[in-house]
């Protein structure tokens with residue numbers, strides 16, 4: 001008996017398909033991204049947190065006086081809220097990353113879901129956060145492009161939330177879940193629709209520690225794409241959180257790929273938790289199985305006793321260049337602890353190196 005072939009060899013990126021999502025017309029960014037990713041290694045930006053910390057903002061700065069969203073709880077630490085209360089500062093960080101060489105710049109919306117914002121009582125702000133977050137990046141990138149003519153892309157950043165759909169937070173009740181697939185799907189749906197409304201060119205589902213959360217995000221993206229009448233490229237990035245090389249929900253990079261492959265992402269990859277050196281074997285495993293472009297954005301090494309990252313731009317860049325020399329990557333950037341200097345060093349280090357070959 002001939003087995004039914006669910007997956008023809010992927011000519012990568014986005015193929016036509018009978019499934020609704022894949023029959024939608026691609027968004028405007030798709031042809032340009034597809035061409036660029038075959039020409040060279042693309043550069044993603046670096047961390048927001050480090051840059052925001054350097055601003056030394058107070059509670060009043062975070063909460064803002066003119067923000068129409070107001071909660072009784074303190075807002076210091078709610079970095080996403082700065083999109084609305086300190087837009088110029090956030091736009092400036094995006095602009096610095098763009099000028100450092102980033103082709104793809106992420107919105108400051110890692111925690112801009114109703115689920116994650118509930119900690120701050122700011123659930124009502126999520127639509128504004130995501131729409132304005134995408135607009136801020138677009139403005140910063142247009143300013144950079146006006147200076148050098150290089151095209152740049154807005155990645156709507158979608159974080160994992162602070163809850164996990166696969167694992168019980170209560171050791172005495174292993175069947176308990178703090179969040180369901182449908183809760184996540186609804187929260188991600190609100191986020192992704194607003195990111196698209198604000199002009200996101202692609203959606204980056206990142207720092208995935210629980211694949212079920214990510215699957216809810218993918219599902220929400222497909223629903224939002226159907227409503228918008230166009231497909232945006234998806235970037236999907238997992239996080240290896242323990243020494244055995246697995247995600248928090250227990251998957252190896254290979255298992256992770258097979259769990260998200262149905263989304264036919266533009267890129268699949270790894271970010272956060274590890275520095276580049278520790279990430280390398282897991283990235284090599286993923287690159288060995290995945291028929292999508294590969295994206296890696298490690299932390300600036302491992303945090304020191306004070307939670308700060310000490311790895312300098314040259315060291316991070318040297319290791320990321322090693323990924324490239326081994327033919328493992330198509331998109332590279334930085335996660336926690338990285339700065340515009342790290343991104344500039346990474347961009348310089350891979351500028352003359354060939355991207356991983358795509359089918």
Ligand SMILES: [Zn+2]
Pocket residue numbers: 271272273299335336
């Ligand atoms: Zn990180």
